[in-house]
Amino acid sequence: RRIVILISGRGSNMQTLVQACREQDWPAGIAAVISNRADAPGLAWASGQGIATAAVPHRDYPTREAFDTALAEEIDRHAPDVVILAGFMRVLTPGFVRRYAGRLVNIHPSLLPAFPGLHTHAQALATGVQAHGCTVHFVTPVLDHGPVIAQGVVPVLAGDTAETLADRVLEVEHEVFPLAVRWLVEGRARLGEEGRVEVEGVA
Numbered sequence: 001r002r003i004v005i006l007i008s009g010r011g012s013n014m015q016t017l018v019q020a021c022r023e024q025d026w027p028a029g030i031a032a033v034i035s036n037r038a039d040a041p042g043l044a045w046a047s048g049q050g051i052a053t054a055a056v057p058h059r060d061y062p063t064r065e066a067f068d069t070a071l072a073e074e075i076d077r078h079a080p081d082v083v084i085l086a087g088f089m090r091v092l093t094p095g096f097v098r099r100y101a102g103r104l105v106n107i108h109p110s111l112l113p114a115f116p117g118l119h120t121h122a123q124a125l126a127t128g129v130q131a132h133g134c135t136v137h138f139v140t141p142v143l144d145h146g147p148v149i150a151q152g153v154v155p156v157l158a159g160d161t162a163e164t165l166a167d168r169v170l171e172v173e174h175e176v177f178p179l180a181v182r183w184l185v186e187g188r189a190r191l192g193e194e195g196r197v198e199v200e201g202v203a
């Protein structure tokens with residue numbers, strides 16, 4: 001099975017997927033890493049690993065629809081079974097989301113449905129929650145919504161800043177994301193007909 005990963009920046013989550021895929025002998029390979037930013041550091045890293053990379057700069061396109069069409073064309077050149085959003089910072093159109101329904105997954109740095117959107121760690125601190133974390137979910141047309149595959153939970157500690165909290169959440173992202181994507185490529189996690197996630201062997 002073939003995985004295409006979309007990133008916008010650093011790409012640390014993408015790196016954990018590349019490494020887990022190799023070390024744990026997944027029944028899948030990374031077919032390509034694609035970014036909406038040609039200068040994304042993660043793109044250079046992937047290229048250095050011998051992985052196919054491409055940039056589809058969103059600024060080159062007049063509308064979201066035109067960008068998403070170009071992005072889908074690039075993705076489809078690599079014939080993926082699953083498409084993974086790993087720090088991909090563009091909102092996708094409903095047409096794009098429908099095209100990859102059931103095989104499009106995102107990681108978000110909060111315990112959804114709490115704190116969709118940006119600045120999730122600052123939002124968590126401002127709200128005073130005691131637990132925070134990350135969510136891996138199937139992508140639906142509503143931003144940062146969609147059936148949950150897995151979550152990782154961390155405590156919010158006295159004295160936390162958005163940065164210290166982000167670091168703690170990122171550690172758990174790096175544990176949960178490879179696990180959830182592995183379930184997906186192995187066919188153990190599926191988007192069921194009712195729009196609910198079915199994970200084999202997990203109650």
Ligand code: GRF
Nearest residue numbers: 010011012013087107108109
């Ligand atoms: C992660 O916190 C991810 O959850 C969020 O953006 C960050 C990307 O980090 N969507 P990286 O590029 O994977 O290092």
